[in-house]
Amino acid sequence: MTHTVAAPTALTRPELVTEIPGPKSQAIHARREQAVPRGVGCALPVYIDYADGAWLTDVDGNRLLDLGSGIGVTTLGHTLPTVVAAAKEQLEKVSHTLFTVTPYENYVRLAERLAEHTPGDHPKKTFFVNSGAEAVENAVKIARAHTGRRVVASLDHAFHGRTNLTMTMNHRAAPYATGFGPLAADIQRVPNSYPFRDGLTGAEAAARTIEYLEQRIGAADLAAVIAEPIQGEGGFIVPAEGYLPALQEWASANGVVFIADEIQAGLGRTGTWFASELFGLVPDLVLTAKGIADGLPLAGVTGRAEIMDSANPGGLGGTFGGNPVSIAAAHAVLDLLEGGAPFGEADRIEAALTAGLRELAQTYPEIGDIRGHGAMMAFELVEPGTTTPLAGLAGEIAAHAAKQGVLLLTAGSFGNVIRFLPSLAVTNEQIEYALEVIGEALAHTRA
Numbered sequence: 001m002t003h004t005v006a007a008p009t010a011l012t013r014p015e016l017v018t019e020i021p022g023p024k025s026q027a028i029h030a031r032r033e034q035a036v037p038r039g040v041g042c043a044l045p046v047y048i049d050y051a052d053g054a055w056l057t058d059v060d061g062n063r064l065l066d067l068g069s070g071i072g073v074t075t076l077g078h079t080l081p082t083v084v085a086a087a088k089e090q091l092e093k094v095s096h097t098l099f100t101v102t103p104y105e106n107y108v109r110l111a112e113r114l115a116e117h118t119p120g121d122h123p124k125k126t127f128f129v130n131s132g133a134e135a136v137e138n139a140v141k142i143a144r145a146h147t148g149r150r151v152v153a154s155l156d157h158a159f160h161g162r163t164n165l166t167m168t169m170n171h172r173a174a175p176y177a178t179g180f181g182p183l184a185a186d187i188q189r190v191p192n193s194y195p196f197r198d199g200l201t202g203a204e205a206a207a208r209t210i211e212y213l214e215q216r217i218g219a220a221d222l223a224a225v226i227a228e229p230i231q232g233e234g235g236f237i238v239p240a241e242g243y244l245p246a247l248q249e250w251a252s253a254n255g256v257v258f259i260a261d262e263i264q265a266g267l268g269r270t271g272t273w274f275a276s277e278l279f280g281l282v283p284d285l286v287l288t289a290k291g292i293a294d295g296l297p298l299a300g301v302t303g304r305a306e307i308m309d310s311a312n313p314g315g316l317g318g319t320f321g322g323n324p325v326s327i328a329a330a331h332a333v334l335d336l337l338e339g340g341a342p343f344g345e346a347d348r349i350e351a352a353l354t355a356g357l358r359e360l361a362q363t364y365p366e367i368g369d370i371r372g373h374g375a376m377m378a379f380e381l382v383e384p385g386t387t388t389p390l391a392g393l394a395g396e397i398a399a400h401a402a403k404q405g406v407l408l409l410t411a412g413s414f415g416n417v418i419r420f421l422p423s424l425a426v427t428n429e430q431i432e433y434a435l436e437v438i439g440e441a442l443a444h445t446r447a
């Protein structure tokens with residue numbers, strides 16, 4: 001049996017047997033509050049028992065439509081049979097040796113496959129770590145080793161993780177860095193391209209970014225520029241045409257390493273292998289994580305061979321990095337992507353969401369901007385006719401949707417964005433239902 005993505009579940013609507021959260025979830029949540037620190041947030045205190053495709057079933061027996069995929073991780077659907085089978089088979093063979101002690105072939109093969117599918121046909125090398133933040137950390141180490149320079153520039157509205165270095169690189173101090181200092185040295189943030197808010201063309205936005213890079217840092221001290229091709233936590237900000245290639249061109253001309261953080265946008269999510277392709281961007285280093293193994297923890301740093309080899313033996317790695325079970329799952333993901341079907345699904349989802357959201361925007365001018373690619377779409381809520389954020393409204397929509405059994409995530413530096421990161425298994429009927437629920441929520445806030 002061949003699955004293109006997880007077999008679509010026939011349900012069109014969530015099936016709710018209790019209120020959300022139900023009594024069993026509430027009981028677990030009360031225990032959690034005693035056992036787990038509050039710094040570990042919780043978007044929706046519904047405790048999940050099992051999942052399939054685009055559906056989450058909680059401990060009370062409610063079936064919820066998942067439009068977040070654990071923040072863009074289970075892109076091909078929850079518990080996809082080929083992924084489960086690959087991981088199970090590997091788990092029974094060997095689950096750990098440590099690649100830097102006694103290696104295994106599936107790691108090497110995954111490095112070869114990422115070299116093939118990441119943008120550009122230059123020689124590339126890849127190594128694996130456990131999380132997105134760890135990939136960012138390692139890319140920075142490599143860029144500094146390669147250039148002998150100290151400063152790293154990230155963009156306004158960026159998100160790169162929660163470690164000391166990456167929390168320093170994020171746009172938002174709260175909640176990521178506030179109170180956790182001292183922060184990492186030699187990180188600078190520079191303006192991004194945010195067409196809805198800055199009104200600049202790609203060339204104009206790039207000129208502004210480059211001016212900051214030159215004046216605030218200077219190429220002589222700049223090791224790397226890091227950019228999410230489509231910014232994730234920042235609110236699915238799609239840069240203006242030409243912005244990213246102009247930055248890459250400047251970086252290349254000045255010996256600066258250009259790092260594309262494809263952790264949220266990469267690997268089929270946007271209807272292409274990598275979101276960089278949408279912009280004609282060929283980065284020096286490409287970071288992968290979230291969707292790479294459809295739910296198992298894995299992250300990769302792929303880049304130009306001569307840059308990747310700048311770190312000395314022993315300088316890169318980590319005990320769990322490139323765990324063979326996660327790698328086996330990643331191969332199953334790449335098998336499906338190579339088959340091509342997921343890209344068509346992403347395009348279908350983009351079309352369905354774009355059409356539905358445009359229709360909603362005609363009734364609700366609070367929807368100020370609709371943007372994204374593939375199964376990475378969002379809308380931004382503002383006072384009609386302005387760019388003044390309506391953060392409360394995004395929260396109200398998500399809360400209303402949750403009560404109807406639709407899991408929607410918010411995003412955005414101003415908290416005023418609703419983002420869609422559904423699994424590619426989501427059907428158009430399910431999307432229609434979600435849009436109906438969003439319409440209800442908007443109507444409700446007016447009443």
Ligand SMILES: *Cc1c(COP(=O)(O)O)cnc(C)c1O
Binds near residue numbers: 261
């Ligand atoms: C989630 C994310 C990270 C951090 O990944 P973790 O696995 O949570 O450490 C980094 N960059 C982007 C763009 C992300 O979306």
